[in-house]
Amino acid sequence: MQSEKRQLSQSEENYIKAIYALSETCEDTISTNLLAERMSTKASSVTDMLKKLTDKELLTYQKYQGCALTPKGRAIALSIVRKHRLWEVFLVDKLQFGWDEVHEIAEQLEHIQSSQLTNRLEAFLGYPKVDPHGDPIPNDEGVFDTPAVRVNLASCETGAKGIVMGVEDGSPEFLQYLNKIDLKLGSEIEILEKLSFDGSLLIAMEKRTIQFSHVVATRIFIQLYA
Amino acid sequence: MQSEKRQLSQSEENYIKAIYALSETCEDTISTNLLAERMSTKASSVTDMLKKLTDKELLTYQKYQGCALTPKGRAIALSIVRKHRLWEVFLVDKLQFGWDEVHEIAEQLEHIQSSQLTNRLEAFLGYPKVDPHGDPIPNDEGVFDTPAVRVNLASCETGAKGIVMGVEDGSPEFLQYLNKIDLKLGSEIEILEKLSFDGSLLIAMEKRTIQFSHVVATRIFIQLYA
DNA sequence: TCTAAATTTTAGACAAGTCTAAAAAATAGT
DNA sequence: ACTATTTTTTAGACTTGTCTAAAATTTAGA
Numbered sequence: 001m002q003s004e005k006r007q008l009s010q011s012e013e014n015y016i017k018a019i020y021a022l023s024e025t026c027e028d029t030i031s032t033n034l035l036a037e038r039m040s041t042k043a044s045s046v047t048d049m050l051k052k053l054t055d056k057e058l059l060t061y062q063k064y065q066g067c068a069l070t071p072k073g074r075a076i077a078l079s080i081v082r083k084h085r086l087w088e089v090f091l092v093d094k095l096q097f098g099w100d101e102v103h104e105i106a107e108q109l110e111h112i113q114s115s116q117l118t119n120r121l122e123a124f125l126g127y128p129k130v131d132p133h134g135d136p137i138p139n140d141e142g143v144f145d146t147p148a149v150r151v152n153l154a155s156c157e158t159g160a161k162g163i164v165m166g167v168e169d170g171s172p173e174f175l176q177y178l179n180k181i182d183l184k185l186g187s188e189i190e191i192l193e194k195l196s197f198d199g200s201l202l203i204a205m206e207k208r209t210i211q212f213s214h215v216v217a218t219r220i221f222i223q224l225y226a
Numbered sequence: 227m228q229s230e231k232r233q234l235s236q237s238e239e240n241y242i243k244a245i246y247a248l249s250e251t252c253e254d255t256i257s258t259n260l261l262a263e264r265m266s267t268k269a270s271s272v273t274d275m276l277k278k279l280t281d282k283e284l285l286t287y288q289k290y291q292g293c294a295l296t297p298k299g300r301a302i303a304l305s306i307v308r309k310h311r312l313w314e315v316f317l318v319d320k321l322q323f324g325w326d327e328v329h330e331i332a333e334q335l336e337h338i339q340s341s342q343l344t345n346r347l348e349a350f351l352g353y354p355k356v357d358p359h360g361d362p363i364p365n366d367e368g369v370f371d372t373p374a375v376r377v378n379l380a381s382c383e384t385g386a387k388g389i390v391m392g393v394e395d396g397s398p399e400f401l402q403y404l405n406k407i408d409l410k411l412g413s414e415i416e417i418l419e420k421l422s423f424d425g426s427l428l429i430a431m432e433k434r435t436i437q438f439s440h441v442v443a444t445r446i447f448i449q450l451y452a
Numbered sequence: 453t454c455t456a457a458a459t460t461t462t463a464g465a466c467a468a469g470t471c472t473a474a475a476a477a478a479t480a481g482t
Numbered sequence: 483a484c485t486a487t488t489t490t491t492t493a494g495a496c497t498t499g500t501c502t503a504a505a506a507t508t509t510a511g512a
Contacts, residue, residue, distance in 0.1 A: 011469065032490055045470055047491055052468090064477055064490055095346040108338045114331050120321040237499065258460055271500055273461055278498090290460055290507055 008056075010111045013080055015039065015049050016058060017110075019069055020077030029066040078142035079118075084110040085131035086121050092132040093125060099132040099167075100175030115140070133175075134166025134185050134221065151224060153191075153201070154217035161190040166221035174219060181210055189222065234282075236337045239306055241265065241275050242284060243336075245295055246303030255292040304368035305344075310336035311357035312347050314395075318358040319351060325358040325393075326401030341366070359401075360392025360411050360447065377450060379417075379427070380443035387416040388448035400445060407436055415448065 008016070018038045022030045032050070036043045054061045058073030069077060087109040091102040119140055122128075129145050130136050136144045150165045164187045167178060178184075183205065192209065193202040199214030212220075234242070244264045248256045258276070262269045280287045284299030295303060313335040317328040345366055348354075355371050356362050362370045376391045390413045393404060404410075409431065418435065419428040425440030438446070 009468080033488095041469095042471065043490060044472080044492080048469075091343070095343070095350055097342075097346070101342075105338070105340050105343055108340075109335075112331070112334045114334075116323075116327075117317075117321070117331055120323070124321055235498080259458090267499095268501065269460060270462080270502080274499075 007113055008076070012049070012053060012056075013076070013111055015046075015053060016069070016073055016077045017080045019059065019067060020074065020081070023069065029068050031066045035067075075142050078138045079115075080110050082138045082140075082142075083112065083118050085135055085137045086118060086125060086128070088131045088133075089125050089128045089137075090121060093128075098175070098179065099169075100172040100179065102132065103169055103172070130166075130185075131169075132185075133169040134164075135169065148223045150221040152218060153189075153212070153220040153222055154199070154214060156191055156222070156224070158191050158194050160222075160224060161188070162222035162224040163188055164220060165223045168219035174216075177216075182206070183220075233339055234302070238275070238279065238282075239302070239337055241272075241279060242295070242299055242303045243306045245285065245293060246300065246307070249295060255294050257292045261293075301368050304364045305341075306336050308364045308366075308368075309338065309344050311361055311363045312344060312351060312354070314357045314359075315351050315354045315363075316347060319354075324401070324405065325395075326398040326405065328358065329395055329398070356392075356411075357395075358411075359395040360390075361395060374449045376447040378444060379415075379438070379446040379448055380425070380440060382417055382448070382450070384417050384420050386448075386450060387414070388450040389414055390446060391449045392447035394445035400442075403442075408432070409446075 015035070018035060019030050022034060022038060026034070032043050032046050036046045039046065050059065050061045050067050053059050053073070054067075057070055058076060059067045059069050061067040084106045087106045088099075088102045091097040091105060092099055097105075122137075122140075128137060129147075134150075136147050138144050148165055151162075156162075164183060164185055166185070167183075168174065183189075187205055190204045191201055192204050194200075195202070199217070201212045201214075201217050203210045203212055241261070244261060245256050248260060248264060258269050258272050262272045265272065276285065276287045276293050279285050279299070280293075283296055284302060285293045285295050287293040310332045313332045314325075314328045317323040317331060318325055323331075348363075348366075354363060355373075360376075362373050364370050374391055377388075382388075390409060390411055392411070393409075394400065409415075413431055416430040417427055418430050420426075421428070425443070427438045427440075427443050429436045429438055
């Protein structure tokens with residue numbers, strides 16, 4: 001993964017990372033406007049950057065047709081994701097930060113350039129497979145361990161029962177809410193009832209009953225019992 | 227110390243740090259050319275930056291008269307030095323890097339913005355007082371623990387005997403040389419002879435005899451036995 | 453002290469990354 | 483299929499941090 005030919009600016013890295021993230025969740029070709037919104041910038045700025053990254057062969061881009069990462073671009077994105085998630089593990093496991101406090105700091109640390117550092121950090125942390133939110137950590141070659149099958153809580157049926165394996169990162173408020181209701185990775189939950197008119201869920205968790213809005217449910221992932 | 231009003235660019239931070247370092251070793255007003263050489267840049271670029279940092283009240287500067295840090299600028303310099311040295315301890319103590327390998331990585335890590343991170347890192351490391359090269363680590367208020375009195379080896383007389391308390395950081399080659407001769411912080415050394423014609427020293431260290439050039443001697447600091 | 457040399461600043465240019473406003477292309481509604 | 487709307491790109495400008503070349507100031511030597 002140490003394909004550190006010409007090193008990228010933080011801005012370039014952030015674009016690469018955002019394109020990767022959008023490719024994972026949305027279609028495989030990313031529109032300029034979508035990317036502009038994700039980057040909190042203007043479409044014209046995005047167009048400029050897409051040209052530059054195309055020149056560097058990190059993505060394919062055709063006017064008016066959106067963009068997609070090349071294998072080289074994807075490899076860089078994965079190395080940034082890897083660093084981000086490893087640093088999050090460090091912050092939570094070693095420095096006792098809460099899972100709601102680490103995203104912003106990891107956004108800075110993910111740009112530190114040293115594959116040796118990343119690999120030693122990984123070893124120091126005991127080769128974790130997931131970050132504090134349950135997101136998988138790719139290895140130095142950009143490969144994910146075959147992960148447990150995780151399903152979105154919102155897509156489960158009444159009676160579904162399983163273990164919380166992941167929660168969405170990026171919103172401290174959401175994670176603080178999870179702290180308040182004492183939901184953690186590993187919590188056992190069961191869907192008691194789905195309320196069809198607003199999409200909310202009645203959940204049993206560790207002998208308590210909680211109601212989740214649809215929005216909350218879409219941000220939680222569980223592994224169903226066999 | 228968390229005077230994070232408007233945060234500075236990495237470039238601005240690097241200037242502040244360089245001015246601080248030069249103030250410690252040289253006179254108290256730093257010339258444009260000296261700073262340009264230290265920053266590996268041109269005098270005209272330095273002039274521009276000095277104006278900007280003066281506007282931000284981080285240094286005092288008068289045309290043709292050099293510059294000096296204000297208390298505010300000094301506080302920022304100390305917070306960068308603090309971060310640099312704490313990260314160096316982390317890299318050596320926790321990730322098993324050699325003292326010759328950490329400077330460059332710490333140069334990146336020192337720009338991470340989060341006083342909470344710095345303070346937790348410090349606690350995690352057990353409140354170290356010095357970095358792997360023996361340089362003191364200021365506390366969150368920018369205050370150094372009253373350090374042991376360290377003298378430069380080159381300024382010691384024949385017969386002087388003491389413990390190595392510090393070596394100059396910044397040149398990996400020099401530190402690798404020290405590795406080769408097995409000199410560490412804590413090594414006991416004695417000056418057997420000073421050769422006046424070239425300034426070199428004959429040294430006894432742990433039952434061995436070694437010759438140090440004057441340049442090497444100026445980069446080593448010892449605490450003399452009482 | 454007066455001039456020559458060195459230092460420092462100014463002026464103007466450039467690259468990166470961003471913006472606004474206007475033009476071009478694509479999409480959708482009828 | 484044609485126009486109206488939305489999306490995307492282009493053009494030109496601005497900021498930051500850098501450069502070169504030339505002008506201004508200081509320092510040092512005789």
